[in-house]
Amino acid sequence: MRQDPIEVVTDKCVACGACIKACPFDAIEMKDDLAVIDLTKCTLCGACVATCKFDAIDMREKAPAAAEDLATYRDVWVFAEQSDGRIHTITYELLGEGRKLADDLGMELCAVLLGSGIAGCVPELVDRGADKVYVADHPGLEHYLDEPYSAVLTDLIRKHKPCIFLCGATNVGRSMVSRVAVPALAGLTADCTGLSIDPETKNLLQTRPAFGGNIMATIISPNNRPQMATVRHKVMKEAEVTKGRSGKTVEVEIAEAILKCRTKRLRFDPDQDTTVSITEADIIVSGGRGLQKPENFALLREFAEVIGAGIGASRATVDAGWIPYSHQVGQTGKTVSPKLYIACGISGQIQHLAGMSSADIIVAINRDADAPIFKVATYGIVGDATAIVPMLTKEFRKILAS
Numbered sequence: 345m346r347q348d349p350i351e352v353v354t355d356k357c358v359a360c361g362a363c364i365k366a367c368p369f370d371a372i373e374m375k376d377d378l379a380v381i382d383l384t385k386c387t388l389c390g391a392c393v394a395t396c397k398f399d400a401i402d403m404r405e406k407a408p409a410a411a412e413d414l415a416t417y418r419d420v421w422v423f424a425e426q427s428d429g430r431i432h433t434i435t436y437e438l439l440g441e442g443r444k445l446a447d448d449l450g451m452e453l454c455a456v457l458l459g460s461g462i463a464g465c466v467p468e469l470v471d472r473g474a475d476k477v478y479v480a481d482h483p484g485l486e487h488y489l490d491e492p493y494s495a496v497l498t499d500l501i502r503k504h505k506p507c508i509f510l511c512g513a514t515n516v517g518r519s520m521v522s523r524v525a526v527p528a529l530a531g532l533t534a535d536c537t538g539l540s541i542d543p544e545t546k547n548l549l550q551t552r553p554a555f556g557g558n559i560m561a562t563i564i565s566p567n568n569r570p571q572m573a574t575v576r577h578k579v580m581k582e583a584e585v586t587k588g589r590s591g592k593t594v595e596v597e598i599a600e601a602i603l604k605c606r607t608k609r610l611r612f613d614p615d616q617d618t619t620v621s622i623t624e625a626d627i628i629v630s631g632g633r634g635l636q637k638p639e640n641f642a643l644l645r646e647f648a649e650v651i652g653a654g655i656g657a658s659r660a661t662v663d664a665g666w667i668p669y670s671h672q673v674g675q676t677g678k679t680v681s682p683k684l685y686i687a688c689g690i691s692g693q694i695q696h697l698a699g700m701s702s703a704d705i706i707v708a709i710n711r712d713a714d715a716p717i718f719k720v721a722t723y724g725i726v727g728d729a730t731a732i733v734p735m736l737t738k739e740f741r742k743i744l745a746s
């Protein structure tokens with residue numbers, strides 16, 4: 345059996361209470377003159393260990409689990425991210441990929457849905473391939489908040505022991521999943537672009553770019569379960585819809601205590617930007633430092649409006665304050681996979697390519713015929729982007745009007 349990662353050494357604890365004050369997560373209480381750690385709240389930050397003068401708290405290195413223990417972990421779980429009852433499309437990509445993994449392992453594919461009044465989302469998840477949907481429906485889960493969401497998931501993982509847990513590398517997923525991986529004692533690979541099952545060991549092979557996209561690293565977690573990974577949006581194919589599939593629903597019982605939260609949602613301020621979201625756009629017109637000055641993004645906006653495109657940007661322009669970060673494409677920005685990507689005055693450094701090279705068609709406009717962007721471009725135009733973009737706008741306006 346696996347040991348807890350942190351424990352109170354009963355014959356050393358003198359019930360001084362120092363650890364209770366030191367714990368930033370309110371995870372320790374005194375019971376019968378002994379400190380007791382609540383593992384659903386503990387994040388293994390180690391503050392209590394450092395504070396205890398009596399060496400009465402023992403935090404262990406995680407020991408590899410025995411093979412028979414690993415075998416008790418079953419099924420492939422997908423976190424079904426939703427907001428106001430609308431399922432994030434990354435969930436469909438995860439269900440598509442999860443289906444293949446579950447079939448390779450001979451296991452079930454399960455979705456885990458958290459929220460309030462979300463029963464209406466269940467059929468969609470089943471139609472996209474979920475064999476079972478765990479539904480945690482509670483007013484305390486209406487909006488995403490780190491603490492209750494990660495506590496409910498951790499509790500579910502401890503009870504049901506999934507073999508694999510997949511989550512979108514979205515703002516929510518990134519914020520939540522590390523808080524689940526630590527107390528669940530799981531390995532976690534962030535930002536995967538490829539997942540498969542090793543046919544011999546049955547371990548999950550988690551592939552992601554490393555060293556600035558120069559190599560693809562394949563990571564395994566052979567000694568512990570669940571194997572957890574976040575996956576970048578728009579990298580994998582969405583699961584197809586099969587209307588009328590049947591699947592099981594498991595209503596999750598939630599103890600009020602685990603919904604305790606130190607943060608509160610005050611309001612939601614939607615992005616004022618009215619341009620098409622680049623993660624959803626089929627066409628993206630993207631600008632780099634070659635646009636010369638921030639005002640020239642107006643040329644891209646006009647072009648984008650005519651052809652119904654979203655507006656992307658290189659990090660250089662974002663760092664210079666020419667355009668907000670939400671438009672940045674690349675390794676430290678968004679990954680996009682449009683049908684058409686038009687790069688205007690972008691050099692094509694590896695960190696930019698990491699976010700857009702899977703576009704079906706890439707058109708590059710650059711003054712320098714040797715710019716690296718031309719190596720990945722389907723079509724290239726050598727010239728001044730600030731002159732070429734208005735010409736394209738004019739021609740497309742004419743063609744589309746007719």
Ligand SMILES: Cc1cc2nc3c(=O)[nH]c(=O)nc-3n(C[C@H](O)[C@H](O)[C@H](O)COP(=O)(O)OP(=O)(O)OC[C@H]3O[C@@H](n4cnc5c(N)ncnc54)[C@H](O)[C@@H]3O)c2cc1C
Pocket residue numbers: 631632633634635636657658659660661672673674675676677678688689690691692693694695696699709710711712715727728729730
């Ligand atoms: C850890 C790390 C993470 C990073 N993450 C990202 C990321 O997510 N996204 C990203 O984009 N970058 C990222 N970068 C930065 C990246 O390395 C480049 O510096 C950046 O992409 C360059 O932006 P740019 O192409 O707009 O500018 P430049 O490299 O300055 O290129 C400008 C290009 O415009 C051309 N040009 C100049 N004038 C004109 C004109 N009038 N018409 C047409 N072409 C013209 C030039 O020939 C040149 O090719 C990252 C860097 C690091 C170290």
